[in-house]
Amino acid sequence: MVPRIGRHTGDSGARLIDISPPISESTPVWPGDTAFTRAVTSDLGDSDAVTINRITTTPHIGAHADAPAHTRIGGAPIGSVPLEPYLGEALVVDMTGVDGAACIRPVEETVERLGGHLPQRLILRTYPKYPREWDNDFAGVSPELTHWFADRGGVLIGIDGASFDPMDSKTMDGHHAASDRGVAILEGLCLDEVDEGYYELIALPLKFLDLDASPVRAVLRTLPSSLSTPTHAGEESS
């Protein structure tokens, strides 16, 4: 049989939604952390054979994965964490009306409304509009939610806020709950274009052998319509 080249996503009708905020020198970072800067070390415009940039940045820039080493002495660096959590079916839950940290009840309500299916990855939207500047008042993830989710087989929680723990936390309970339960952490996701529902998450960290985090190019791929919207799920079951 002659192999054919096809557009896989086009064939299935799936759509990619980019949930990575742009990274540049104007990308906000945690106050006191290392901002993103770049310098051109080789320049086509100066008759060099190639253009090459040098970058300086915190690895907690834009959409990123925290490693256990971020909040735990002896914790795994990002280059040695398992990749499975960062790839696979995810449920996006809208928490924009919730006051305080992301918690269990809105997740339960969404799961009930969408037919009872809880995948292993949870993406929490807390911002109606992703902030372009640093925001001190981001919502974290409650340790209770992480434990509840891990008890049900959850392997990853992603959020649009800058951290699992509030800005003034000294104990980092949200991060520790995730480390304790082996739940992978994604932060800084831009969910402005994303409705509640089921998607395939693709957000692999880079293989930095010694780092506490890595930027990710995070995308959501729409699933076949039976899973992606409650409307279609209802139609098919009737």
Ligand SMILES: [Zn+2]
């Ligand atoms: Zn982080």
